[in-house]
Amino acid sequence: LPLVCAPGQEGVELQEELLEEWQELSKVQLPAALVQLLLATERPPAARLSAWFLWATRSPAAAGSPLAEFASHVLPRASASCLRLIPAEEARLPPDALPTLSNMRTQVSAAVEELRAAGAVDGFSLEDLWWAFDMVISRSFSVTVTDPNTGNPAPLAAYVPWACLVNHSPNPNAVFAADLSPDRREFVVVPRLRYTPIEPGFEVCISYGGGLDDRSTLLKYGFVSTGNVNDRLALPAGMAEAAARLKQQAMISAAEAVSERRATAATAESGGPVTSPSSSADLTPAEKERNLVYCALASVLEAAVDWQAARDAEEAAGQAPPATKGFSGGPVPALIKWAKAQAEAYAAPTGPAPPPPAPDAPPPCRPPAEAEAPAGEDLSAAISVLRSERRRIALAIVELMEEYRKQNTA
Numbered sequence: 001l002p003l004v005c006a007p008g009q010e011g012v013e014l015q016e017e018l019l020e021e022w023q024e025l026s027k028v029q030l031p032a033a034l035v036q037l038l039l040a041t042e043r044p045p046a047a048r049l050s051a052w053f054l055w056a057t058r059s060p061a062a063a064g065s066p067l068a069e070f071a072s073h074v075l076p077r078a079s080a081s082c083l084r085l086i087p088a089e090e091a092r093l094p095p096d097a098l099p100t101l102s103n104m105r106t107q108v109s110a111a112v113e114e115l116r117a118a119g120a121v122d123g124f125s126l127e128d129l130w131w132a133f134d135m136v137i138s139r140s141f142s143v144t145v146t147d148p149n150t151g152n153p154a155p156l157a158a159y160v161p162w163a164c165l166v167n168h169s170p171n172p173n174a175v176f177a178a179d180l181s182p183d184r185r186e187f188v189v190v191p192r193l194r195y196t197p198i199e200p201g202f203e204v205c206i207s208y209g210g211g212l213d214d215r216s217t218l219l220k221y222g223f224v225s226t227g228n229v230n231d232r233l234a235l236p237a238g239m240a241e242a243a244a245r246l247k248q249q250a251m252i253s254a255a256e257a258v259s260e261r262r263a264t265a266a267t268a269e270s271g272g273p274v275t276s277p278s279s280s281a282d283l284t285p286a287e288k289e290r291n292l293v294y295c296a297l298a299s300v301l302e303a304a305v306d307w308q309a310a311r312d313a314e315e316a317a318g319q320a321p322p323a324t325k326g327f328s329g330g331p332v333p334a335l336i337k338w339a340k341a342q343a344e345a346y347a348a349p350t351g352p353a354p355p356p357p358a359p360d361a362p363p364p365c366r367p368p369a370e371a372e373a374p375a376g377e378d379l380s381a382a383i384s385v386l387r388s389e390r391r392r393i394a395l396a397i398v399e400l401m402e403e404y405r406k407q408n409t410a
């Protein structure tokens, strides 16, 4: 079901047509309260899609429809996202994931209240409602199409059975698009490289969004890709200041040396090719090692740039710059010590310890106990992969700093 999410009255006509067509195709009649909500183009798309999805997959009135059949035979009951994670598993998340998770839950719980108040989900349990949000958050698409009635671009949220089975890759071999012109009404998934078809036997993968780091894919979709070039280890303020004391060009030279060394070792160990075949969405072990070293480099350099920018802004505002630290032994040993401690913390079963909440921060939002799901096996494994990727970045920072020290004292 494609849902128009343009503000105001924009797109209502198209939405009405789409809802009529969906009902005809599915041989079902949506309840009036639900239709009213689905036509409210300004309401949050996730809430509208979740209410529809719950009704269309669980209501006795929709039993036997293609979507209900698809849901009962294909979709998981377990959580895909971290939305309904129980506290014991939540304690294994990195501290920087917790505010985002709390924010996601706050939005869902506000939407749940709103749906109940509107009578759009009467008769369903809280457990079912959170499940519907879970499915919609991890499996719906955002696309922009041309509204055939007005010619204006219309932002859409869509739930597309079967297409919702396509996995994500940071190096995708396919792209998707929607065409809602009356004679088409199509959602297509096509190879990304026009002259490089995806060979039989290769998995078709799309991108769920550029720049997704492993924390975001874990929270929203419940998986982590190894070797994701967007991953970072967050440096605390004191370490960001140490990073700002380093010579950036020398850091880049050190990263080149370390990544070359690691890539050569990974290729020798795997006996595999140096580059991936273009029809595959998989990275080779050597590419993953290179990405890892550049994640380590970017963690340090970006923290240095942010620290410097904050300091410049304070100076420009006429504030006295904060006293700088005198890192005993210099910034390099300080960073090495910190990165080693991070590697150790991520090797432990839980932690590292979350930062203390700000004095006026609201308590973190949790789903009601009724809607809490234990982490499925996949989710628990994904949290472990995230922890091990964080540990690997920390160790890559150690190696990078040691190489920097070697190159710059030689």
Ligand SMILES: C[S@@+](CC[C@H](N)C(=O)[O-])C[C@H]1O[C@@H](n2cnc3c(N)ncnc32)[C@H](O)[C@@H]1O
Residues within 6 Å of the ligand: 080, 081, 138, 139, 140, 164, 165, 166, 167, 168, 169, 220, 221, 222, 223, 224, 225
């Ligand atoms: C849009 S659905 C894809 C459907 C999934 N392949 C299936 O058959 O259930 C998104 C879910 O697929 C899984 N997924 C997607 N990309 C993945 C990846 N690169 N690695 C592992 N799991 C992935 C996650 O469970 C995610 O919540």
